[in-house]
Amino acid sequence: MVLQKTLLAASRRPGLRRMVTGNSATRRVVDRFVAGETLDDALSAVEALAADGVRVTLDHLGEDVTTRTGAEHSRDAYLAALEGLARLGLGDRAEVSVKLSAFGQALPGGHDIALELVRPVVEAATAAGTTVTLDMEDHRTVDSTLAVLAELRTQHPGTGAVLQAMLFRTEDDAKALAVPGSRVRLVKGAYNEPPEVAHRARKDVDAAYARCLEILMAGPGYPMVGSHDPSMVTRAHELAAQHSRAADSWEVQMLYGIRPDEQRRLAAAGTRVRAYVPYGVDWYAYFVRRLAERPANVGFFLRSLLTR
Ligand code: FDA
Secondary structure, rough: OOHHHHHHHOOOOOHHHHHOOOOHHHHHHHHHOOOOHHHHHHHHHHHHHHOOOOOOEEEEOOOOOHHHHHHHHHHHHHHHHHHHHHOOOOOOEEEEEEEEHHOOOOOOOHHHHHHHEEEEEHHHHHHOOOOEEEOOOOHHHHHHHHHHHHHHHHHHHOEEEEOOOOOHHHHHHHHHHOOOEEEEEEEEEOOOOOOOOOOOOHHHHHHHHHHHHHHHHOOOOOOEEOOOHHHHHHHHHHHHHOOOOHHHOEEEEOOOOOOOHHHHHHHEEEEEEEEEEEEOOOOOHHHHHHHHHOOOHHHHHHHHOOOO
8 A cells, every 4th residue: 555655656656667668578567568669569459459359548648748749749649649549440439538738628727628629539539330438537626527528418418427436426427427328437446535536445446346347237328347356347247137238239348458358359249348548758646656556567567677
C-alpha cells in the first residue's frame, strides 16, 4: 500500500521518466504496456490483435494538459487515429478511449473546452461507424465527465463511460447509467483517492466491483467488464448466463500487454474481448499507474534498471 501510494504520487512527477528514457532495458518494460510512440506503431498492434479476434480501444497517451493548444493537439491526434482506424476497416471492433484532462478539462472553463474539443472526435467516430469511451480520472472530475457524457449521448448514444468501483458514489452512478444502449466500462479504479470518497482495502474494492457488476449485467445497457481479475471475469460470465445475455451484449476489456494469452483464449471461446491499447510519447503517468497496480512489475522494472 505504501509502495502503491508512492508510485501513484510519482506518476504526477517527471523524475522517474528521466530514469527510464534512454535506457533500452527499462524501455522494454515500458514497451510491454505501451504499443509504441507513433500512430503507425499503434495501428500495427491493432492489426495483430484483430487477427487474434481481439477488439481494440485506442488511447492516445496524454493527460493533464495545461494549455488550450495542448488540448487541441489531443483532438487532432484522435482525429488522425480515427482516420487510421477507418483505413483498417474494422468498424466498431476498433474504437478510441479519451481522457478529458487531455482535452483541457482542468483549464479555467475546462468543462466547456473539453466538451467543445471532444465533440468533433465523437462525430468522426460516428462517421467511421465506431465509438468513443470517456476514461474516468480522479474523483474530482467525475461530475464533469458524466455531464459531458450525458451531453454527447443526446446525439451519439454509443458514447461510453468508465465507472470506478472504488468510489462510494459508483453504485448510484451504475444504476443511473444502466439504461438501454448505455456502454459502461466498470473498473476497480487506478487513482490514489482519499478515504472520504473511496474504498481503500482491496477486499472492499472487490466487493464493490461485484455489486456494480450485478447492477450493470442485470440492466439493459452494454456492460464492459474492465478487469484482469479472474474472479471478476468468471462472475461476469455467471451473471451473463443468469440474465440470458447474448454474447454480443457485453464484453471483457483488458489492458494491452496484461494477460494477453487470456485475452486470446477468451476471444477464441466466444467472449467479446477488447484490449485497451495506449500509444504516444506521453507514456509516463500511464506506465507508473501500471507499476502501482502490481508489485511484481516494480521488481521486474527495478531489475531492468540494474541491467542497463
Ligand atoms: P487487480 O488489480 O486486483 O488484479 C487482478 C489480477 O490481474 C492480478 O492478480 C494479476 O494477475 C493481473 N494484473 C492486474 N494488473 C496487472 C498489471 N499491471 N500487470 C500484470 N498483471 C496485472 N482505471 C481508471 O481509474 N480509469 C479508467 O478509465 C480506467 N480504464 C481502464 C480500461 C481498461 C480496459 C482496464 C482493464 C482498466 C482500466 N483502468 C482504469 C484500470 C483499473 O482501474 C485497474 O487499476 C486495473 O484494471 C487493475 O485492476 P484489475 O481489475 O485488473 O484487478
